[in-house]
Amino acid sequence: MLIDAHSHLDRYDLLGEGLLESALEEIVQHRIFTISNSMDFPAYRRNLEIGEMCDLVLPTFGVHPWNAPQYAHRLNDLSEAVEQSPMIGEIGLDFFFVKDGSEYPDQRKVFEFFLAAASEQGKIVTLHTKGAEEAVLESLDRYDIPRAIVHWYSGPMDIFRELVARGVTFTVGVEVLYSEHIQAIAQEIPSRQLLTETDNPGGPKGFIGGPGMPILVRDVVQALGELRKTTVEVITQTVQSNLIDLIQDDPWLVDTNARVLGEQLIWGERIV
Numbered sequence: 001m002l003i004d005a006h007s008h009l010d011r012y013d014l015l016g017e018g019l020l021e022s023a024l025e026e027i028v029q030h031r032i033f034t035i036s037n038s039m040d041f042p043a044y045r046r047n048l049e050i051g052e053m054c055d056l057v058l059p060t061f062g063v064h065p066w067n068a069p070q071y072a073h074r075l076n077d078l079s080e081a082v083e084q085s086p087m088i089g090e091i092g093l094d095f096f097f098v099k100d101g102s103e104y105p106d107q108r109k110v111f112e113f114f115l116a117a118a119s120e121q122g123k124i125v126t127l128h129t130k131g132a133e134e135a136v137l138e139s140l141d142r143y144d145i146p147r148a149i150v151h152w153y154s155g156p157m158d159i160f161r162e163l164v165a166r167g168v169t170f171t172v173g174v175e176v177l178y179s180e181h182i183q184a185i186a187q188e189i190p191s192r193q194l195l196t197e198t199d200n201p202g203g204p205k206g207f208i209g210g211p212g213m214p215i216l217v218r219d220v221v222q223a224l225g226e227l228r229k230t231t232v233e234v235i236t237q238t239v240q241s242n243l244i245d246l247i248q249d250d251p252w253l254v255d256t257n258a259r260v261l262g263e264q265l266i267w268g269e270r271i272v
């Protein structure tokens with residue numbers, strides 16, 4: 001089984017008729033367990049529907065930093081969805097793509113609301129850190145968040161190493177095929193902290209010229225195998241085991257854990 005630990009399946013609807021159906025077919029055909037992150041309420045509603053369509057999809061709720069200003073003054077409205085979501089994402093800070101500093105207080109307000117809830121409810125968080133890596137690290141220290149997935153880390157190496165020491169898990173995506181900086185990071189992530197992602201459908205667009213499809217995660221696995229001087233099989237197995245380690249004792253993810261382990265039993269890749 002392949003793992004796409006960071007995708008936005010709801011966004012296929014915006015990009016073309018039938019695209020979501022094709023993506024789900026690929027997910028099923030290649031057995032790609034997919035965490036479908038939400039950037040706002042409508043995204044979460046759609047991801048919940050998509051989760052109903054496919055057992056290999058885990059929908060999660062979050063408000064992306066780009067959307068924070070819309071939600072900063074109605075945080076209580078978010079509580080129910082936060083409570084319902086078994087994992088939290090995508091949340092975080094973005095001081096790179098968001099140039100307007102007047103939005104940063106709203107970003108922090110929304111991010112910290114989610115961190116407080118995740119800490120209280122003992123949930124895994126998926127983090128966007130672009131241009132705000134140090135601020136995200138500081139926030140993680142202020143809230144008690146033992147399990148965090150840092151998505152598409154591309155920041156400075158010193159903060160990267162602090163995040164490694166803190167025990168976060170990193171999702172490496174398609175940029176590993178193109179960027180030396182990402183390759184350096186991908187080589188240095190400890191084996192037990194490595195996951196794979198696509199950030200589909202929008203994330204890969206700048207590299208491949210169109211919406212990313214789920215099977216792209218196989219190219220990521222291949223690249224990681226070459227960079228880390230090992231085989232595709234070892235990377236695949238490592239990433240699967242890491243996902244299981246991350247979720248196996250999580251009371252919010254009992255059902256997901258059973259599905260992931262079930263997949264592995266079907267494919268005979270792990271004896272439990």
Ligand SMILES: [Zn+2]
Pocket residue numbers: 006007008037090151199
């Ligand atoms: Zn994303």
